[in-house]
Amino acid sequence: MNFPILSTLIFLPLLGSIFIFLTKKQKNNQSAIYISLFTSLANFFLALFVWHSFDLSSSEFQFVEEKSWINDFIKFKLGVDGISILFIVLTTFITPICIISSVISIKEKIKEFLIAILILETFMIGVFCSLDLVIFYLFFEAGLIPMFLIIGVWGGSRRVYSAYKFFLYTLLGSVLMLAAIITIYWVTGTTDIILIYETKIPNDLQNILWLAFFSSFAVKMPMWPVHTWLPDAHVEAPTAGSVILAAILLKMAGYGFLRFSIPMFPLASDFFTPLIFILSVIAIIYTSLVALMQEDMKKLIAYSSVAHMGYVTLGIFTFTKQGIEGSIFQMISHGLISAALFLCVGVLYDRFHSRLITTYGGLVNYLPKYSLLFLVFALAALGLPGTTGFLGEFLILTAAFQKSYIFAMLATLGVILCAAYMLWLTKRVIFGEVKNNQIATTKDINATEMTILISLAVLIIFFGFYPSLLIDTLSVSVDNLINNYQVDLNIN
Numbered sequence: 001m002n003f004p005i006l007s008t009l010i011f012l013p014l015l016g017s018i019f020i021f022l023t024k025k026q027k028n029n030q031s032a033i034y035i036s037l038f039t040s041l042a043n044f045f046l047a048l049f050v051w052h053s054f055d056l057s058s059s060e061f062q063f064v065e066e067k068s069w070i071n072d073f074i075k076f077k078l079g080v081d082g083i084s085i086l087f088i089v090l091t092t093f094i095t096p097i098c099i100i101s102s103v104i105s106i107k108e109k110i111k112e113f114l115i116a117i118l119i120l121e122t123f124m125i126g127v128f129c130s131l132d133l134v135i136f137y138l139f140f141e142a143g144l145i146p147m148f149l150i151i152g153v154w155g156g157s158r159r160v161y162s163a164y165k166f167f168l169y170t171l172l173g174s175v176l177m178l179a180a181i182i183t184i185y186w187v188t189g190t191t192d193i194i195l196i197y198e199t200k201i202p203n204d205l206q207n208i209l210w211l212a213f214f215s216s217f218a219v220k221m222p223m224w225p226v227h228t229w230l231p232d233a234h235v236e237a238p239t240a241g242s243v244i245l246a247a248i249l250l251k252m253a254g255y256g257f258l259r260f261s262i263p264m265f266p267l268a269s270d271f272f273t274p275l276i277f278i279l280s281v282i283a284i285i286y287t288s289l290v291a292l293m294q295e296d297m298k299k300l301i302a303y304s305s306v307a308h309m310g311y312v313t314l315g316i317f318t319f320t321k322q323g324i325e326g327s328i329f330q331m332i333s334h335g336l337i338s339a340a341l342f343l344c345v346g347v348l349y350d351r352f353h354s355r356l357i358t359t360y361g362g363l364v365n366y367l368p369k370y371s372l373l374f375l376v377f378a379l380a381a382l383g384l385p386g387t388t389g390f391l392g393e394f395l396i397l398t399a400a401f402q403k404s405y406i407f408a409m410l411a412t413l414g415v416i417l418c419a420a421y422m423l424w425l426t427k428r429v430i431f432g433e434v435k436n437n438q439i440a441t442t443k444d445i446n447a448t449e450m451t452i453l454i455s456l457a458v459l460i461i462f463f464g465f466y467p468s469l470l471i472d473t474l475s476v477s478v479d480n481l482i483n484n485y486q487v488d489l490n491i492n
Contacts, residue, residue: 004065005049005050008046009043009125009129010122011122012043012046013039013040013043013095013118013119013121014118016035016036016038016039017036017122019039020036020118021115023035029110032110035114036118037096037099039118040092040096040099040121041096043092043095043121044096047088050085051085051089054473056082056472056476058476059480060081061079061131063079064079065079066078073191074191075135075192077130077131077135077193078129078130078131080129081477082473082474082475082477082478083255083328083474084255084259085473086332086474087128087255088128088129090251090335091124091125091128091248094335094339095117095244097243097343097452097455097456098117099114099117099240101240101452102117102238102239104350104448104449105346105349106238106240109154112153113150113153113154116149117240117244120146120244123139123146124244124248127143127252128255130193131192132191132193133181133184133185133193136193137178140216140256141171143252144171148166149163150240151233151237155236155238156237157236158232158236159237161236162233162237165233166232169229170216173217173218173220174215176211176213176215177212177213180212180213187201193260196264197264200488201264203267206266207265209264209265210261210265210268210269211268211272213256213261214261217253218253220252220253221312221313222250223279223283223306224286224306227306230305231302234298234302234305234342235298235302239342239343242298242346243339243342243343246302246334246339247334247335247336250305251331251334253309254309254312254316254328254331255331262319262481263481263485266489269317269319269485273319276313276317277403279310279313280411281310281314281407281411282310283306283310283313284307284311285410285414285417287304288307288414288417288418288420288421289417290303291303291307292417296355296357297348297355297356297357297425298342300357300421300425301338304421304422305334305338307418308334308338309334310411310414311392311397311414312330312396313327314407315327315392315395315399315400318396318399318403319482319485319486320399320402320403321479322402323395323396323399323403324482325395325474325475325478326394326399327396328474329388329467329470329471329474330392330393332470333387333389333392336388336456337377337381337456338381339456340373340460341377341378341381343449344370344373344374344377344453347370347445347449348429352439352442357428360428360435360436360439361428361429362431362435363430364431366434366440366442367442367444370444370445371430373450373454373457374426375430377457377460379422381418382419382423386464386465388459388460388463390464391464393415396411
């Protein structure tokens with residue numbers, strides 16, 4: 001295919017944001033809303049076309065585009081494999097949902113907000129398509145700017161503090177990664193990822209370079225103990241910001257481990273596996289316990305995200321087919337479930353202007369449709385069989401038992417704790433006594449809100465019963481990753 005389909009996927013949202021910028025200011029911002037929605041939906045269907053056209057039997061990068069950028073020093077090189085295509089589809093699916101939800105919840109500067117969302121989509125897709133270290137880094141870091149603005153301009157009362165904390169944490173973590181990229185170029189003479197895979201990084205440098213990349217990915221994931229920015233960012237971010245942060249931005253780190261840390265530094269990945277296991281288990285248990293103590297719904301879901309990302313890192317570093325496929329599936333699953341939960345909190349916040357659990361109770365009596373959907377998402381989050389939440393955790397824990405039954409048993413404790421805080425949240429918010437007189441006079445979710453939430457619920461249940469659509473896409477690429485890793489270990 002000669003058509004630059006990946007470049008189109010990346011830059012179509014940017015083009016849409018330019019059109020919105022050029023539109024005349026209107027009271028209701030109809031033009032900006034229609035342009036952003038059309039652009040994001042067009043990009044979603046384009047991503048589905050790429051997925052449909054993808055050759056599942058090949059482990060090679062497909063739809064490759066390569067253009068010289070800076071004197072052949074940096075190449076604008078793009079391509080997708082079975083791992084990255086799923087994250088692209090997830091990104092393009094979540095973006096229009098964020099746009100629709102923002103139209104409901106954002107009251108001021110909606111035009112500027114939509115521009116920020118579309119620019120962020122460009123950077124996120126760029127991360128998953130990049131086959132050059134420098135291009136990856138530019139997209140990876142550029143995403144900080146629109147997200148910083150989304151939190152800092154449209155966030156809550158402590159938005160400035162949270163925006164700066166988010167920005168500084170993630171930026172400081174990535175400075176070391178930039179130094180590592182420069183070192184890799186100095187050693188190999190290229191920043192092309194495919195050539196670096198073939199060239200191999202010298203053994204004596206692998207540990208230090210792995211730690212440099214880890215410093216960035218650990219913050220972005222986020223892993224314990226550098227997770228503290230996430231609850232603050234989630235609490236203060238607008239609903240759409242929380243959805244993107246949880247559904248997509250956290251997944252970039254997991255993708256980074258799979259694309260860079262393991263294939264480029266196999267010896268170091270093997271050496272640091274015990275460290276990852278320890279940090280993952282601490283994250284699962286500690287943040288689950290912290291979630292149990294939360295009174296703010298957003299904070300509870302944020303700590304839940306840290307715990308679920310602990311399962312992801314645990315699965316990735318088992319270096320087994322089950323573990324890695326389970327981790328990727330868990331990331332996709334968490335992207336859908338966390339997005340749905342934050343949207344549910346947003347629905348309540350728009351009506352009652354409170355995120356505190358104590359504000360609610362007895363919603364099932366007056367908001368039955370909302371309550372049913374909330375229950376579905378809560379059960380999916382705790383890993384109920386028949387939902388996507390179950391399969392990812394099951395595969396990860398099965399793989400972990402093969403590597404270390406002690407770590408696997410400790411991680412299993414997180415499943416029990418997750419059930420505890422999600423069921424407790426549901427009991428206090430959905431059931432029980434009505435504590436707020438406003439609830440009795442509040443209307444149930446409208447058609448727009450129902451469409452968004454049902455679309456997420458359908459996917460969560462569909463992939464829970466029919467995961468092969470995702471697993472088949474991943475399978476060959478994961479096999480190739482594991483085989484190359486094993487070969488590199490045996491050679492050295």
